[in-house]
Amino acid sequence: MYPKTSASLATVDLGWSPLLEAARKVYFEPTEEAEEVLAAVAIAVVVALLTHFFLDAVKQKFKPRLPRSRSKRAYRAELAKLSRMSERWQRNLKVR
Incomplete structure (x- = not known):
């Protein structure tokens, strides 16, 4: 001890x-x-x-602030928007 x-x-x-x-x-x-x-x-x-x-x-x-985490709803809305843009680009390519 x-x-x-x-x-x-x-x-x-x-x-x-x-x-x-x-x-x-x-x-x-x-x-x-x-x-x-x-x-x-x-x-x-x-x-x-x-x-x-x-x-x-x-x-x-001076700590950099992290962006807020998105909700599922906002995330799905962003995916839908990107999907629509992709469809539009594909249609425009087919037309040409």
């Missing part, structure tokens, strides 16, 4: 020890450098979220 405490996490060798050590230093021994890094990360996250939502809104605004 998974380890229960952070102490046991530090003993598990998953290649995370440098990351866990950095997290421990930031959490227990905050320095100016760590605070600057956290502030930069927070700003980057906010900018990424705003950019994502802005681009999504722009995409929705």
Whole structure:
């Protein structure tokens, strides 16, 4: 199963020890450098979220609209019209 405490996490060798050590230093021994890094990360996250939502809104605004689906009645009317045109063209060809 998974380890229960952070102490046991530090003993598990998953290649995370440098990351866990950095997290421990930031959490227990905050320095100016760590605070600057956290502030930069927070700003980057906010900018990424705003950019994502802005681009999504722009995409929705300029999304091409699909034509409405036709009803069966409109579809049959279009087929009948094409059929009549075809018959007319065939008659015109026979006359010539």
